[in-house]
Amino acid sequence: MPRKKVSAKVPLQTDLESVLVTSAAIKRRIKTLGAQISKTYGREEITIVPIINGSIFFTADLLRQVRNPIRLDCVRIFSYRNSTKSHGKPKLLHSLTLDIKDRHVLIIDDILDTGKTLSAVVKMLKKQKPATLRTCVLLDKKGRREVDFEADFVGFEIPDKFVVGYGLDYAERYRGLPCIGVLKPEKQKLA
Numbered sequence: 073m074p075r076k077k078v079s080a081k082v083p084l085q086t087d088l089e090s091v092l093v094t095s096a097a098i099k100r101r102i103k104t105l106g107a108q109i110s111k112t113y114g115r116e117e118i119t120i121v122p123i124i125n126g127s128i129f130f131t132a133d134l135l136r137q138v139r140n141p142i143r144l145d146c147v148r149i150f151s152y153r154n155s156t157k158s159h160g161k162p163k164l165l166h167s168l169t170l171d172i173k174d175r176h177v178l179i180i181d182d183i184l185d186t187g188k189t190l191s192a193v194v195k196m197l198k199k200q201k202p203a204t205l206r207t208c209v210l211l212d213k214k215g216r217r218e219v220d221f222e223a224d225f226v227g228f229e230i231p232d233k234f235v236v237g238y239g240l241d242y243a244e245r246y247r248g249l250p251c252i253g254v255l256k257p258e259k260q261k262l263a
C-alpha cells in the first residue's frame with residue numbers, strides 16, 4: 073500500500089510517521105464493504121455487535137452504507153494489554169442486552185491482530201445460538217495471528233505496525249484522527 077505524506081493541517085496528525093490509509097480510501101472502501109454486506113444478507117435484518125470503543129467510528133460510517141434493517145448492541149472487551157501489545161485471554165466486560173437467538177449477528181471490530189479478541193467473542197456469542205454469526209473488521213494484520221481466525225469481511229490488510237486513528241487509540245489518544253497511521257517512535261512513550 074503506498075504511504076501518503078502526513079498533513080500538518082490536522083491536529084495530532086504530525087505525531088504520525090506515516091499514513092497507511094487515508095480518510096478518502098476509508099470512505100471508498102466502506103462503501104464497497106457496505107454493498108458487500110447488504111448483498112450477503114439479502115433482505116434479512118442484521119443484529120450488529122460492535123466491540124467498543126475502537127470500532128465506533130467504523131461502525132457508524134459502515135452502517136450508513138448497509139441497506140438492511142438493523143438492531144444494534146455493543147460489547148466491551150478487556151484484553152490485558154499494555155499500550156501496544158496484548159497478553160492473555162480477553163474478558164467480556166459488558167455483554168449483550170439484546171436477545172440474539174435465531175438472529176443474524178454481525179460482530180464488528182476495528183482490527184484483527186492476534187485473533188484472540190474476535191475468536192473469544194465469537195465463542196461467547198455462539199452459546200446464545202444465533203441463526204448466523206459473521207465478523208467484519210476494518211483492518212487485518214494477517215502476519216500477527218496467534219489463533220486460527222479469519223474475518224468474513226475485511227476493509228484493509230495492513231503490515232505488522234501499531235496503528236492509530238479512526239477509532240484506534242494509543243493510551244486513549246488519536247481516536248479522532250480521520251486517517252490511519254503509524255506513530256513516530258518518540259510518541260509511543262505515554263503511560
Ligand code: 5GP
Binds near residue numbers: 126183187
Ligand atoms: P487481537 O485480540 O486480535 O490481538 O487484538 C484485537 C484488539 O487489539 C483490537 O480490537 C484493538 O483494540 C487492539 N489492537 C491490535 N492491534 C492494534 C493496533 O495496531 N493499534 C491499536 N490502536 N490497537 C490495536
Ligand code: MG
Binds near residue numbers: 123125127182183
Ligand atoms: Mg479493540
